[in-house]
Amino acid sequence: GAVVSQHPSRVICKSGTSVKIECRSLDFQATTMFWYRQFPKQSLMLMATSNEGSKATYEQGVEKDKFLINHASLTLSTLTVTSAHPEDSSFYICSARAGPYGYTFGSGTRLTVV
Amino acid sequence: GQQVMQIPQYQHVQEGEDFTTYCNSSTTLSNIQWYKQRPGGHPVFLIQLVKSGEVKKQKRLTFQFGEAKKNSSLHITATQTTDVGTYFCAVNTGNQFYFGTGTSLTVIP
Numbered sequence: 001g002a003v004v005s006q007h008p009s010r011v012i013c014k015s016g017t018s019v020k021i022e023c024r025s026l027d028f029q030a031t032t033m034f035w036y037r038q039f040p041k042q043s044l045m046l047m048a049t050s051n052e053g054s055k056a057t058y059e060q061g062v063e064k065d066k067f068l069i070n071h072a073s074l075t076l077s078t079l080t081v082t083s084a085h086p087e088d089s090s091f092y093i094c095s096a097r098a099g100p101y102g103y104t105f106g107s108g109t110r111l112t113v114v
Numbered sequence: 115g116q117q118v119m120q121i122p123q124y125q126h127v128q129e130g131e132d133f134t135t136y137c138n139s140s141t142t143l144s145n146i147q148w149y150k151q152r153p154g155g156h157p158v159f160l161i162q163l164v165k166s167g168e169v170k171k172q173k174r175l176t177f178q179f180g181e182a183k184k185n186s187s188l189h190i191t192a193t194q195t196t197d198v199g200t201y202f203c204a205v206n207t208g209n210q211f212y213f214g215t216g217t218s219l220t221v222i223p
Contacts (some may be wrong), residue, residue, distance in 0.1 A: 043214065046213075057210075108156045
């Protein structure tokens with residue numbers, strides 16, 4: 001089946017540094033990828049929609065200069081959290097449409113900013 | 115963005131009891147999907163409903179799409195401890211994909 005590989009699974013960084021999260025579609029091409037953030041015991045909140053070869057579409061309230069998204073190829077999308085702060089600590093997860101049924105998700109990245 | 119409400123937010127059941135979660139939208143949906151997220155895991159696709167009034171079954175799980183395509187439900191018969199997790203509905207509005215608020219299910223052995 002369709003697989004999305006997401007790395008790293010966990011990252012701890014110092015406040016003020018940047019962190020890059022990668023999502024790769026392993027056996028299919030993903031022209032669109034979705035990036036979500038999930039706080040403990042809450043739902044997944046869509047942050048942005050990443051489109052291959054064009055600018056990402058950000059949801060209202062999401063700072064595009066802070067959460068940089070690059071979708072340079074049909075199999076790779078990256079999310080960079082710039083100048084991270086403790087309030088950015090969260091579970092970040094990507095997903096892509098895998099055929100006519102459903103969306104497949106990466107395994108998620110737990111970011112802790114100290 | 116799209117708002118999809120789910121109720122209840124939390125549900126504790128004794129093993130063997132039934133469980134139902136409801137998803138409601140203020141707008142007509144073209145389709146709705148259901149996902150299960152185990153604690154510490156990522157969402158896993160369960161099913162997609164497209165037709166008005168559609169009912170689909172997967173073993174002990176029954177999924178229903180409302181006649182007006184504004185609501186959906188997931189019913190689990192005779193819950194087991196393996197059913198523990200958070201169940202989300204999700205809607206695709208063309209270019210964006212939104213999750214409902216989720217229902218966290220705890221099954222007491």
